Amino acid sequence: EAGVAQSPRYKIIEKRQSVAFWCNPISGHATLYWYQQILGQGPKLLIQFQNNGVVDDSQLPKDRFSAERLKGVDSTLKIQPAKLEDSAVYLCASSLDRLGGYTFGSGTRLTVV
Amino acid sequence: QKEVEQNSGPLSVPEGAIASLNCTYSDRGSQSFFWYRQYSGKSPELIMSIYSNGDKEDGRFTAQLNKASQYVSLLIRDSQPSDSATYLCAVSSGSARQLTFGSGTQLTVLP
Numbered sequence: 673e674a675g676v677a678q679s680p681r682y683k684i685i686e687k688r689q690s691v692a693f694w695c696n697p698i699s700g701h702a703t704l705y706w707y708q709q710i711l712g713q714g715p716k717l718l719i720q721f722q723n724n725g726v727v728d729d730s731q732l733p734k735d736r737f738s739a740e741r742l743k744g745v746d747s748t749l750k751i752q753p754a755k756l757e758d759s760a761v762y763l764c765a766s767s768l769d770r771l772g773g774y775t776f777g778s779g780t781r782l783t784v785v
Numbered sequence: 786q787k788e789v790e791q792n793s794g795p796l797s798v799p800e801g802a803i804a805s806l807n808c809t810y811s812d813r814g815s816q817s818f819f820w821y822r823q824y825s826g827k828s829p830e831l832i833m834s835i836y837s838n839g840d841k842e843d844g845r846f847t848a849q850l851n852k853a854s855q856y857v858s859l860l861i862r863d864s865q866p867s868d869s870a871t872y873l874c875a876v877s878s879g880s881a882r883q884l885t886f887g888s889g890t891q892l893t894v895l896p
Contacts (some may be wrong), residue, residue, distance in 0.1 A: 705883070707842070714789070714873050715829065715887030728880045757834060763828055773819045776828040 674698065676743045676777035678764050683691040684783045690752035696745070697766030702743055703727075705774060706749050715763055721747060756783045787812045789876050791887035798893050804861040807889050808874030811855070817877035819820055819884065823868045829876045833859060866893040 677696040685691050690761065695706050702723050707715035720727040724746040732739065736755070743748040751758055761781050767773035788811040806820075812831040814863045817836050821829035835841045835857065847860040857876075863867055871889040878885070 710818075712888070714888045716873075716886070717883050719878075720881060720883055728883060761828075772817075773831040773834050775831070778829045 676766050676775055676778035678762075678766055678780055680780055681778065682781050682783075684785060685754055686754055687784050688753040690750065691754055691782060692748050692750045693762050693763030693764075693782075695749070695777060696763070696766075697747070698775055701766035701768050702744070702765045704747050704764045705767075706747070707765065709761045709763055709777075709779070711760070718723065718749070725750045725766055738747075751782075754782075756784050758782060759784045787815075787876070787878060787885045789874055789885050789887040790881075791872075791874050791890050793888060793890060795891040795892045795893055796896055798864050800864060800866060802847040802864050802894075804864045804868065804892055806872050806892065806895070807863075808857045808859075808873075808876075808887055809855055810857070810874075810876045810885075812876065812878045813852075813855060815822040815852075815855075816877045816882070818848070819877070820846075820848060820859045820868045821873040821875060821886075822868075823873055828874055848878040857859065857873075864892075866894045866896050869893045 697723040704721045706718040709715040719729040721741040739749045763779045764777040820833040823829045833848040845862045849858045873889045874887040877885040
C-alpha cells in the first residue's frame with residue numbers, strides 16, 4: 673500500500689511569513705494526525721482528525737496554527753505568522769482506527785529564519 | 786498532563802550484545818504501548834506494539850509491559866550496527882487514543 677504522502681520535504685521561510693503543509697494519508701485511514709517534532713525531542717501532537725472532524729486540537733497554538741481536512745482525506749496545516757520557535761519537523765500520520773500504531777509520512781522540515 | 790519518560794542516553798552497546806531500552810508513563814489508564822525507531826533525518830517507524838502485561842517477541846525484538854509499575858521496555862538481541870537509531874516509546878490513552886511520545890533514547894551499536 674502507498675504510504676502517507678507529505679509535501680514539501682523542506683521549507684525555509686522568514687519569521688512572520690506564512691507556510692502551509694500538505695498531507696495525503698493511507699487510503700482508507702480514517703484518523704489523521706499532525707505532530708511537531710523539535711530537534712532532540714519526541715513528536716508532540718498538534719491536532720487529530722477523525723474523518724473530516726476534529727477530535728483534539730488542544731495543543732494547537734490556534735493564534736497562529738490552523739488545520740483542515742476536507743472530505744475526510746487530504747489535510748493541510750498552516751502557520752501564520754511563523755515564529756523562530758516553529759522550526760521543527762512537521763509529521764503527518766494516519767491510522768486505520770484508534771487502536772493500533774500510526775504510519776508516519778516523511779515529514780516537512782521547516783526552518784524559520 | 787500525560788507524561789512518557791525515557792532515558793535520553795546515548796546508549797552504546799557492542800555488536801552482538803543485548804540493548805535494553807526503558808520507558809515509564811504517568812497515565813495509569815493507558816491502553817496501548819508502542820516502540821518506534823527513528824533514523825537520523827527520517828520519520829518514526831513502528832517496530833513493536835504491546836497491549837497486555839508480559840512479553841511479546843518479534844524476531845530480535847522483545848517488548849515487555851508491566852502496567853502495575855507503569856513500565857514498558859524494549860530488548861534488542863544480537864544488536865547490529867543497523868540498529869543504531871533513536872528509539873521512541875509511545876503510549877496511547879484516553880478516549881481519543883492519541884499517542885504520547887517520550888523524548889527517545891539514542892542507541893549506538895559499535896561494530
